Amino acid sequence: SKREHIRNFSIIAHIDHGKSTLADRILEKTGLITARDQRDQYLDRMDIERERGITIKAQSVRIPYKAKNGKDYILNLIDTPGHVDFGYEVSRSLAACEGSLLVVDATQGVEAQTLANVYLALENNHEIIPVLNKVDLPSADVDKVKVEIEEGIGLDCSHAVPVSAKTGIGVEELIEDIVDRLPPPEGDPDAPLKALVFDSWYDSYQGVVVLFRMIDGKIRKGDRIKMFSTGISYEVVRLGVFSPDILDIEQLEAGEVGFFCANIKVLSDAKVGDTVTSENNPTLTPIEGFKEAKPMVFCGLYPSDSVDYEQLKQSLEKLQLNDAAFSYEPETSQALGFGFRCGFLGLLHMEIIQERLEREFQIDLIATAPSVVYKVETTDGKTLMIDNPSKLPDPGRIVTLYEPYVSMEVHVPNEYVGNILKLCEEKRGIQKDMRYLSATRVVISYELPFAEIVYDFFDRLKSGSKGYASMDYEFSEYHSSDLVRLDMRINGDPVDALAVIVHREKAYYYGRAVALKLKRTIPRQLFEVIIQASIGNKVIARERNAPIGKNVIAKCYGGDITRKRKLLEKQKEGKKRMKRMGNVELPQEAFLAALRLD
Numbered sequence: 070s071k072r073e074h075i076r077n078f079s080i081i082a083h084i085d086h087g088k089s090t091l092a093d094r095i096l097e098k099t100g101l102i103t104a105r106d107q108r109d110q111y112l113d114r115m116d117i118e119r120e121r122g123i124t125i126k127a128q129s130v131r132i133p134y135k136a137k138n139g140k141d142y143i144l145n146l147i148d149t150p151g152h153v154d155f156g157y158e159v160s161r162s163l164a165a166c167e168g169s170l171l172v173v174d175a176t177q178g179v180e181a182q183t184l185a186n187v188y189l190a191l192e193n194n195h196e197i198i199p200v201l202n203k204v205d206l207p208s209a210d211v212d213k214v215k216v217e218i219e220e221g222i223g224l225d226c227s228h229a230v231p232v233s234a235k236t237g238i239g240v241e242e243l244i245e246d247i248v249d250r251l252p253p254p255e256g257d258p259d260a261p262l263k264a265l266v267f268d269s270w271y272d273s274y275q276g277v278v279v280l281f282r283m284i285d286g287k288i289r290k291g292d293r294i295k296m297f298s299t300g301i302s303y304e305v306v307r308l309g310v311f312s313p314d315i316l317d318i319e320q321l322e323a324g325e326v327g328f329f330c331a332n333i334k335v336l337s338d339a340k341v342g343d344t345v346t347s348e349n350n351p352t353l354t355p356i357e358g359f360k361e362a363k364p365m366v367f368c369g370l371y372p373s374d375s376v377d378y379e380q381l382k383q384s385l386e387k388l389q390l391n392d393a394a395f396s397y398e399p400e401t402s403q404a405l406g407f408g409f410r411c412g413f414l415g416l417l418h419m420e421i422i423q424e425r426l427e428r429e430f431q432i433d434l435i436a437t438a439p440s441v442v443y444k445v446e447t448t449d450g451k452t453l454m455i456d457n458p459s460k461l462p463d464p465g466r467i468v469t470l471y472e473p474y475v476s477m478e479v480h481v482p483n484e485y486v487g488n489i490l491k492l493c494e495e496k497r498g499i500q501k502d503m504r505y506l507s508a509t510r511v512v513i514s515y516e517l518p519f520a521e522i523v524y525d526f527f528d529r530l531k532s533g534s535k536g537y538a539s540m541d542y543e544f545s546e547y548h549s550s551d552l553v554r555l556d557m558r559i560n561g562d563p564v565d566a567l568a569v570i571v572h573r574e575k576a577y578y579y580g581r582a583v584a585l586k587l588k589r590t591i592p593r594q595l596f597e598v599i600i601q602a603s604i605g606n607k608v609i610a611r612e613r614n615a616p617i618g619k620n621v622i623a624k625c626y627g628g629d630i631t632r633k634r635k636l637l638e639k640q641k642e643g644k645k646r647m648k649r650m651g652n653v654e655l656p657q658e659a660f661l662a663a664l665r666l667d
């Protein structure tokens with residue numbers, strides 16, 4: 070059958086272990102692209118991705134391949150996003166394939182995301198081919214890394230393939246292995262249509278483009294199809310594959326991978342993980358594992374200059390067209406005026422969106438400190454979900470306050486274990502497990518409050534391990550915690566955008582640190598500024614900025630004119646990201662003061 074000659078696979082790896090480079094090399098060795106196209110890393114399209122070296126948008130490529138056995142195959146390479154925030158998308162991409170190439174940098178060894186990705190692949194019953202990359206480098210130690218994979222992950226490495234994605238060593242053998250060792254897809258072309266959406270995006274000409282994997286049945290251009298989760302029907306107006314350019318195709322059947330357009334107007338009508346079926350002859354059971362992507366981290370985004378409000382609103386609308394996981398709604402802040410409460414999958418997702426707003430849409434933003442979503446049971450029997458600390462009810466109205474926890478695995482060389490344990494304890498973590506991956510590498514498992522990670526966890530993890538620790542986490546559950554709302558007051562007025570929720574035991578330390586940070590970031594004024602941290606009406610920390618009397622230019626003694634101009638320009642720059650609070654100007658750093666407490 071046709072299916073016998075199809076192989077659907079993805080490449081999974083820890084960040085920087087060479088996933089994109091290997092994908093490019095496979096496309097080149099199979100003749101799909103030339104070495105020249107490759108320079109732009111075909112699979113990584115967006116600028117931001119390239120700069121950050123991460124893959125955000127999954128994209129699949131169909132690769133025709135004549136194997137050494139003389140037969141023609143179709144290899145579908147399904148790309149997966151490479152960051153912890155996109156774990157659900159990764160799992161759906163993996164659900165679209167039968168096997169994966171597990172790329173491990175032979176100079177580095179197994180890292181946290183190596184393991185996290187392997188778990189996801191195993192959950193999807195994948196056949197896994199271990200690939201030891203970067204063997205061109207003198208520091209590559211293939212045997213040591215094989216032992217790590219065998220002992221640490223429990224994967225047989227007798228057929229592991231050493232390669233250099235950079236020079237191409239071993240890549241042709243690897244492609245043969247994909248054909249020989251990965252199973253072909255199963256599925257029944259005569260059963261009712263059942264297909265898995267594993268990626269979708271908005272295109273201004275085509276509407277929503279849906280990438281999907283055929284499980285059962287057939288799909289043809291002109292067919293009436295139905296999305297399982299919404300029950301909405303559409304007509305397939307375009308059907309095709311990326312190879313790597315668009316190739317229109319009449320029909321796709323069980324086992325194949327492709328895209329369709331069906332005049333779907335909004336991304337939320339074609340969600341990743343949803344099942345596509347036929348309108349007239351629907352499948353009875355959807356594909357398992359569908360979840361709605363839910364924002365986990367929230368922050369307020371405000372235009373620095375209120376005249377940009379409309380533009381910000383339009384930009385957010387545009388962003389959401391292409392990102393169903395991103396949410397926003399209008400909010401007002403006494404301190405910041407009109408803006409939006411925005412929800413993200415995680416911190417990286419948040420940074421990417423903020424960056425795009427500033428870069429692509431050229432809006433100067435004030436972002437408030439990110440917050441997780443708290444669950445509150447109130448005295449009147451209600452359960453509230455709170456994503457903005459200033460909205461937390463008064464202590465008298467709260468019966469129980471819950472916060473989200475994550476399960477985390479940290480991989481670290483054994484000499485830094487002490488530092489990491491100390492960090493996790495300080496962050497209110499509960500140790501679950503600790504084991505040796507090899508003689509020198511340790512895996513530590515913790516349950517941690519998500520809020521503690523949102524603050525300075527990543528930086529501290531890296532600095533506590535000289536950059537060698539890697540981590541991965543997933544959400545576990547809500548636990549009740551003794552949390553309080555800490556308000557920051559400037560000249561007596563609480564600044565709503567600076568409110569944070571912290572653990573009671575840390576409130577004092579926290580309040581002092583933030584007050585000090587504000588003292589340093591708020592420019593001195595012509596009058597005295599008093600900064601206070603309080604819990605309810607109780608002040609727990611106080612700082613003071615003495616007034617300044619003179620214009621800054623006075624410092625230049627009227628002398629050097631270029632120096633004077635520079636100073637004025639600098640002042641203007643500083644103004645850009647300021648917000649007036651009463652008569653006090655608050656710079657952006659003030660709103661992030663809670664984030665970095667050094």
Ligand code: GTP
Binds near residue numbers: 087205234
């Ligand atoms: P993310 O997209 O961030 O997940 O990274 P990735 O896993 O796709 O890694 P990428 O392909 O971007 O490679 C990371 C770095 O390793 C790049 O600087 C590559 O040039 C380099 N690299 C990849 N493969 C090899 C290899 O076989 N040998 C050497 N020397 N360098 C390699």
